Amino acid sequence: MRAAHLQAVASGPSAAPAEAAAGHRWFPAGTHITVRGLTKRFEGGTLYENFDLDIPKGKIISIFGPNGCGKSTLINMMSGIMPYDSGQILFEGKEVRESRIGYVFQNYREAVFPWLRARDNIRYPLQFLGLSRAECDARVESLLASFDVKLDLNRYPYEMSGGQQQLVSIMRALVVDPEVLFLDEPFSALDYEMTLFLRDRLQKVLIERQTTTLLVSHDLDEAVCLADIVLLLTKRPTHVSEIVPFDAPRPRTVDTTVTPEFVRVKSHCLEVFQREVRKP
Amino acid sequence: MITHLSRRWGPRLQPLVGALLIIFLWWFAHEVKLVDPVLLPSPGESLDAFWKGLTQGTLWGDFYKTIVRTFASFIIATVIAVPLGILLGSSERVYRSLEFAIDFFRSTPASAMFPLFLVLFGVGEATKIAVAAFGAGLGILFNVSYGVMNARKQRQLAAKVMGASSFKVLRDVTLWESLPQTFVGMRSGVSLALVIVIVAEMFIGSTDGLGQRIMNAQMVFDMPEMYAAIFAAGALGYVLNLLFLVAERRFVHWGGK
Numbered sequence: 001m002r003a004a005h006l007q008a009v010a011s012g013p014s015a016a017p018a019e020a021a022a023g024h025r026w027f028p029a030g031t032h033i034t035v036r037g038l039t040k041r042f043e044g045g046t047l048y049e050n051f052d053l054d055i056p057k058g059k060i061i062s063i064f065g066p067n068g069c070g071k072s073t074l075i076n077m078m079s080g081i082m083p084y085d086s087g088q089i090l091f092e093g094k095e096v097r098e099s100r101i102g103y104v105f106q107n108y109r110e111a112v113f114p115w116l117r118a119r120d121n122i123r124y125p126l127q128f129l130g131l132s133r134a135e136c137d138a139r140v141e142s143l144l145a146s147f148d149v150k151l152d153l154n155r156y157p158y159e160m161s162g163g164q165q166q167l168v169s170i171m172r173a174l175v176v177d178p179e180v181l182f183l184d185e186p187f188s189a190l191d192y193e194m195t196l197f198l199r200d201r202l203q204k205v206l207i208e209r210q211t212t213t214l215l216v217s218h219d220l221d222e223a224v225c226l227a228d229i230v231l232l233l234t235k236r237p238t239h240v241s242e243i244v245p246f247d248a249p250r251p252r253t254v255d256t257t258v259t260p261e262f263v264r265v266k267s268h269c270l271e272v273f274q275r276e277v278r279k280p
Numbered sequence: 281m282i283t284h285l286s287r288r289w290g291p292r293l294q295p296l297v298g299a300l301l302i303i304f305l306w307w308f309a310h311e312v313k314l315v316d317p318v319l320l321p322s323p324g325e326s327l328d329a330f331w332k333g334l335t336q337g338t339l340w341g342d343f344y345k346t347i348v349r350t351f352a353s354f355i356i357a358t359v360i361a362v363p364l365g366i367l368l369g370s371s372e373r374v375y376r377s378l379e380f381a382i383d384f385f386r387s388t389p390a391s392a393m394f395p396l397f398l399v400l401f402g403v404g405e406a407t408k409i410a411v412a413a414f415g416a417g418l419g420i421l422f423n424v425s426y427g428v429m430n431a432r433k434q435r436q437l438a439a440k441v442m443g444a445s446s447f448k449v450l451r452d453v454t455l456w457e458s459l460p461q462t463f464v465g466m467r468s469g470v471s472l473a474l475v476i477v478i479v480a481e482m483f484i485g486s487t488d489g490l491g492q493r494i495m496n497a498q499m500v501f502d503m504p505e506m507y508a509a510i511f512a513a514g515a516l517g518y519v520l521n522l523l524f525l526v527a528e529r530r531f532v533h534w535g536g537k
Contacts, residue, residue, distance in 0.1 A: 081437050103441045110434040114534035115456045124452075125442035158537035176442070 025093040032057035032212045038087035046237045058210040062223035065233030066277050071216045075182045079103050102173030106185040108166040112157040119153035122171045143175050146205050163194035183215045224266045225252050232272050242272045321504045329504035343512050346490040349477045353412035354470045361420035369428025390415035390476045408480035415476045416469035423465025427458030460535045467524040474517050
């Protein structure tokens with residue numbers, strides 16, 4: 001499997017080296033995450049074998065594919081949650097532990113810390129950045145302002161609705177101003193109304209901040225609607241089936257999902273997906 | 281008016297129904313001489329003995345001794361078992377290799393260990409406290425280890441992915457995760473410590489304490505005195521349990537939610 005370059009316009013592999021800090025590996029300009037030769041085996045099966053992928057900087061990438069193809073496993077390996085057997089994953093030439101990342105879990109109930117108030121949950125990762133107390137407070141306030149939502153941060157998570165808890169969890173991931181944000185089916189445990197609301201606000205903040213985002217989704221509408229690029233994966237052993245760009249103007253709303261462009265991209269994704277699923 | 285009052289006070293007074301029923305049956309058995317009055321004095325006599333013992337007599341002294349011994353053994357047990365439990369629980373492999381030993385001694389009645397502790401600590405205060413601390417400590421150790429081992433992996437991962445070191449994951453997540461189970465261990469530990477202290481006071485050369493008082497009263501057939509001491513022991517156990525429940529609700533406010 002050749003390296004799948006997601007950039008359509010950016011310079012190819014022969015381009016001049018990007019301005020990487022000294023000691024960091026070379027990476028193509030405009031590329032944020034480079035995955036090379038990634039291999040992951042489970043007992044009795046290979047999930048990824050020699051998997052290559054380039055993720056461009058500042059884009060929202062949705063990952064979509066058949067059940068068990070390892071969508072979540074991919075972002076878990078990227079974010080350092082899960083070990084892999086061999087290969088390399090670099091963020092602008094850096095290791096994951098040298099990068100600031102945010103991760104939002106599907107199951108917010110078991111991701112937020114119920115012994116901390118919402119404010120302290122959001123503030124928690126800031127301790128690792130060595131900021132002053134005033135700076136921390138300012139960060140939380142500015143983030144709350146960008147989300148433009150009324151939320152009593154002095155409450156404990158268990159005193160909040162599911163959507164509010166996930167919002168806290170999203171804010172906790174974003175407060176460090178991450179270089180990359182990973183979202184593992186962040187809305188699938190929420191009701192539809194809440195999902196639309198959170199999608200809307202998250203999209204707004206991500207566009208403002210130009211954060212490279214990887215979204216794992218099992219909802220094709222959601223995957224396409226939020227994405228700059230839809231990454232379609234095959235059945236295992238998993239490789240990239242197709243990379244589908246979606247350039248509709250932002251902010252995208254429910255109305256976006258009825259435009260001909262959306263319908264065309266979604267149908268195409270669905271076609272690719274079904275072709276994959278039907279493969280023996 | 282009456283229904284209004286009963287609606288308001290009914291739920292609060294409900295728990296007293298059972299107590300009143302027992303006192304009534306006791307009183308009734310005494311009145312109709314169902315049991316020899318020497319063996320079963322009236323509730324009034326017993327209550328009188330309890331009250332007089334506390335205010336004028338020596339009951340309070342024995343009561344106090346038992347409280348001190350129970351707390352001393354509980355504190356020793358907690359100080360040793362909680363850190364050790366965290367240590368064992370943090371490494372599932374270590375815990376698995378010690379699990380059998382811990383379970384075995386946890387299942388051994390602490391009273392069976394009396395002779396061993398007598399040999400080790402002599403006939404004195406130390407033995408009673410040591411046996412009780414041993415029994416309570418194993419229970420606490422077991423619960424803390426399990427609490428640490430069963431900490432939600434996802435919360436630990438969440439902290440790790442935010443950049444927390446293993447030490448910070450332990451301090452900021454695992455310890456909090458284990459807190460509910462730790463409280464369960466401490467609550468059952470303090471109850472067990474009380475049981476062992478009372479039994480130790482009865483059988484291993486005591487000159488004071490509620491256990492010794494109950495034995496003495498029984499030997500001289502001072503039944504009101506005996507019931508008074510039993511009641512004191514019961515009240516102590518109940519209050520200890522209540523104390524830990526309240527503390528648990530306060531410190532583990534997120535529990536069960």
